[in-house]
Amino acid sequence: MERARSSELIDTAESLRRRGRVDDALEAVEQVLAAAPEHRRALLLKSRLLYQNGALGRALDVARALEPMLGGEAAELTAALMRLDQAGRRPPAPFATESMARLLAQQGYFLEAIEVYRQIYEASANPGVRDEIVRLTGVVERDGSRDAGEERVRQELEVAARWLERHPKGS
DSSP: OOHHHHHHHHHHHHHHHHTTOHHHHHHHHHHHHHHOTTOHHHHHHHHHHHHHTTOHHHHHHHHHHHHHHHTHHHHHHHHHHHHHHHHTOOOSSOOOOHHHHHHHHHTTOHHHHHHHHHHHHHHHOOHHHHHHHHHHHHHHHHHOOTTOOHHHHHHHHHHHHHHHHHSOTTO
16 A cells, blocks of 8 residues: 555544544554554554544553554553553543654654644643644644645644634633
8 A cells, every 4th residue: 555545544544533433443544554564653543543442452452562663652652551451441531642742743743743732731731732732833834744735734723723712821
């Protein structure tokens, strides 16, 4: 499967996830992984989708598979999943960690990183996280986001602008 097709399928899977169509999103991710079993973004999204679907143990297995590819960046994600697995509970919201957001940003997936940072901010109201959202929004405005077309970038920047208006600095 060509890289552009893989990126398109992952974008579709992320869109499906956002709309609550987790099973359909998993199907799209599996298509990418069938052709590229070590596709980092696909594995990261698969772990997230499995978690959202209540398959915490399987999500943990996928996160562990990421560790050799990502080193320390996957450690926080794996540790968080292990704590949840050991506690035997499933929180209502999907997990989001600053390591996950940093990893996405390092790989150039700035739009996805912004979304993760928004989730973190919603849970913590940490002003430093909001500042990072502002910084990444500027990066996207200037450079775009990996594998995202102009239309998607425009739409996501509009969403980010509305979100920032609803969450002014100091709120």
